[in-house]
Amino acid sequence: MAAAAGAFSLREVLSAFQAAVTERREVLLGPYLRGWRGLVRFLNSLGAIFSFISKDAVAKIQIMESYCGGERQEEYRTLQSMVAYELASGLVDIQRRSEHPDSGCRTLLRLHRALRWLQLFLEGLRTAQEDSKTSTICTDSYNASLAAYHPWVIRKAATVAFCALPSRNAFLEIMNVGTPEEAVVMLGDALPHISSVYGITEELYAQHKLLNLP
Numbered sequence: 001m002a003a004a005a006g007a008f009s010l011r012e013v014l015s016a017f018q019a020a021v022t023e024r025r026e027v028l029l030g031p032y033l034r035g036w037r038g039l040v041r042f043l044n045s046l047g048a049i050f051s052f053i054s055k056d057a058v059a060k061i062q063i064m065e066s067y068c069g070g071e072r073q074e075e076y077r078t079l080q081s082m083v084a085y086e087l088a089s090g091l092v093d094i095q096r097r098s099e100h101p102d103s104g105c106r107t108l109l110r111l112h113r114a115l116r117w118l119q120l121f122l123e124g125l126r127t128a129q130e131d132s133k134t135s136t137i138c139t140d141s142y143n144a145s146l147a148a149y150h151p152w153v154i155r156k157a158a159t160v161a162f163c164a165l166p167s168r169n170a171f172l173e174i175m176n177v178g179t180p181e182e183a184v185v186m187l188g189d190a191l192p193h194i195s196s197v198y199g200i201t202e203e204l205y206a207q208h209k210l211l212n213l214p
């Protein structure tokens, strides 16, 4: 069922990640960032308690959008072209943040780590029991991914914010993609594409030793 005109559709948001992967397994940064924009819009609908999270995500998305729409935008059409261009041009701070503190490679890596959280969170939502708590699924997904890269104070603030999340079935309802059963099917459709984007990025960053950019 197509979303009502103007209605916000998570189905369309998650389909952006499917559109991001080309037949040659390139990752198109346009659709990738559109997917993140849609996710942040949904996050903002969950309440002000998550604003510290969405503000950081928006800042990183805006950095990437400035590259993708800037004077060297052809170099930022894909993840692969971005990495090749920034490395060849010496635009990435490898050891410590200095001349290029907000390189595309570094900024994208932060979103990439968050995409791992999303992958785990959506899989947890999809497979959890009806009476599960979204806060538990979210915390477990966070602790298995992003938490490793955050200082204690961020980890504490995040896990406190997660407590504001509704039950699993209530969360599936507010996703506004139909019944909880229909939401589970939609998550099952979307997850392989999110996993594909994540896997391609992880492989590329590992190949160029970019997984620990400061």
Ligand SMILES: CCCCCCCC/C=C\CCCCCCCC(=O)N[C@@H](COP(=O)(O)O)[C@H](O)/C=C/CCCCCCCCCCCCC
Pocket (backbone or CB within 6 Å): 010, 014, 039, 040, 042, 043, 050, 052, 053, 056, 057, 110, 111, 113, 114, 117, 122, 138, 142, 146, 149, 150, 154, 158, 175
């Ligand atoms: C289909 C269902 C959708 C489910 C809802 C998904 C909505 C999620 C939208 C955005 C996800 C959050 C993206 C967070 C990006 C954080 C990037 C990051 O790690 N930033 C830190 C490092 O950056 P630098 O300092 O090195 O530049 C930054 O220091 C920390 C910022 C504070 C936020 C960190 C907490 C992240 C929690 C992620 C879980 C979000 C839970 C949403 C609740 C559903």
